[in-house]
Amino acid sequence: MTHIGPVSDHPLDNLAAHATDALDPAEQQAVDDHLAHCSACRAELADHREALAALAPAEAPPTEVWQHITAAIGAPGLPDPHTGASGMAVHDHAPSSSPVDEGRGGVDYTVAPVSSLAGAEAARARARRPSPLRWAAAVVVAASAAGALGFALGNSSDDADIGSLAQRALEEPDAVLATLADGEGQPVARVVADEDGAFMLLEALQDLPEGRAYQLWSVGGPEPVSLGMLGRDGTNTVAFRLPPTITELAISVAPTSGDGTPSGVFRAYGSVLQ
């Protein structure tokens, strides 16, 4: 049960300005601080965002964007949600002249203008300030891709069969891709995979108190990258997708909503067999 205080306690006008990204950084931080502990205002912000998103035109981003996304997450075979073609197949047919930056992010795609603007003044207005909406529009249709993209981690409570799928995977030879050990070298978790997917089996971690959860990280790169939350149950099984670029995994303890960077000592660590 959420306690909703008097209206004057909530920064309602600033919340609306925040939804349009119209606050300066200090004011935005103040609203974010309030949002962290006010579910009523988080719900109102979500409503404002829905109102604004409904105004955004739905446009498909260029095919190359999907190729960049699948390359960046290490899953180049994922089918494009618009064309149905896999990123790899499309890539093979891409004109050789198209510059494909395989490096870090930072490639900005502007999509086709949502309408032609008449008049020199209006054209200048557009040239002077890139329209945020035209960039934002690129994700609108792509939002439907989230089903194909999925989340790195599924939610074990969503699927009661995950445990049995994982057990079946365990019966396959060479199914165990990684064993994660605690600080004393004792195995506490395993990663298994078969054609149904990959599973993280927490086998000997302690159950965590309310408000804390295990968080899975890829730690093979220059900085740890969160792969998602594993719940607070120390003997949980969670389905996830293991991009082939991931070489080392670690598990930390975090607040339920997750950490941006791992805090404290990793509770488990292991390498992925290539």
Place this chain on the structure above:
Amino acid sequence: MCQAVFTELWSHPERFDPVEGVLRSWLVAQAHARAVHIARSHDAHRRQDRHDPTDHPPPSAEVEIASHARALTEEGRRAIGQLAPGEREAILLAYFGGHTSSETARLLGTLEGTVRSHIRSGLMNLRRAQESEGVTT
């Protein structure tokens, strides 16, 4: 932009909480925040370079409002056309123009508090209209 938003979600799936809104509007909000950040950095950078040949005097508020409205889809124009003028102008300049509320207030010759309260009432009226028309994101 699109790539950055999607790979961010892939790396930090916990940042999207389905209890607090639908995925589409969350993605649009992430993209908008990034776009505004880039546009403001770009403007700040250009202000330091007085000899930038691409710099033009800014258009009037009326021209800018009209150009943002014209860039909407027909449904979007109809929805925003139902708002009171103050609400419509504040949302077009702040959200579609990427202006802060203080810039928006200056452009409209009004107070910053008025702009924020117009944005709020405008968004609530938009949401009510969308709900009564069964629009979902």
